Amino acid sequence: MKINSFLKNIFLFSELTETELNNVASVSALKRVRKGQHVFEEGDTATSFYAVAHGAVKVFKINEEGTENILHVQNDGDLIAEAVLFGIKRYPANCAAIKDSTIISIPKEGFVDLILRNPKLSIKFMSAYSRRLKGFVDKIEALSNSVEQRLSVYLIEHSVRSKGRQVCELDISKKDLASLLGTSPETISRTLNRLEKQDKIAIESNKRIIIRQ
Secondary structure (H helix, E strand, C coil), X not given: CCHHHHHCCCHHHCCCCHHHHHHHHHCCEEEEECCCCEEECCCCECCEXXXXXXXXXXXXXXXXXXXXXXXXXXXXXXXXXXXXXXXXXXXXXXXXXXXXXXXXXXXXXXXXXXXXXXXXXXXXXXXXXXXXXXXXXXXXXXXXXXXXXXHHHHHHXXXXXXXXXXXXXXXXXXXXXXHHHCCCHHHHHHHHHHHHHCCCEEECCCCEEEECC
16 A cells, blocks of 8 residues: 555645645655564654554653653554654654554655745644644643543544444553553553443453443
């Protein structure tokens, strides 16, 4: 599949014309990343930013005790390390696939050159980021909610309609989900069980959850 077809689903490029998408694709490359494989490591020279074409990755740091702290989980259409465009010299965190994934690698030098040759692109990118920032504000507000509320929002946002049911396929472990939501795996398990007892969800397996309307 061509890079263009993936770029269309990424918020930063959603307003680009076909010609503009072709230009971005011309400086980009697809990269296959196996589960557990690093996309980059903290301290590596930051020469490119990335987008998830298909799959999921986690951005994380390791503290002095060796504990992994997840900062973000990025899924289809999400950008990774776009701060490279704004001057960072080295990646400030690690990034690794949490399942087999396809990543788009976009070199900073080639991308900036495209913008310099076509300044109108910068306006389109600013427009895309304004919508993105609104989403970040909503997520920050959600952090003040209870674990049950945060988990419910996560399940809904990551669900799809299938055969008349709203289905969430959990593609990350409870440990990673807990880290992302700022709680513990045990609390995640207890909250899922409580939601099921309240008939708000039906747990078909550890990875498949039906959301009741």
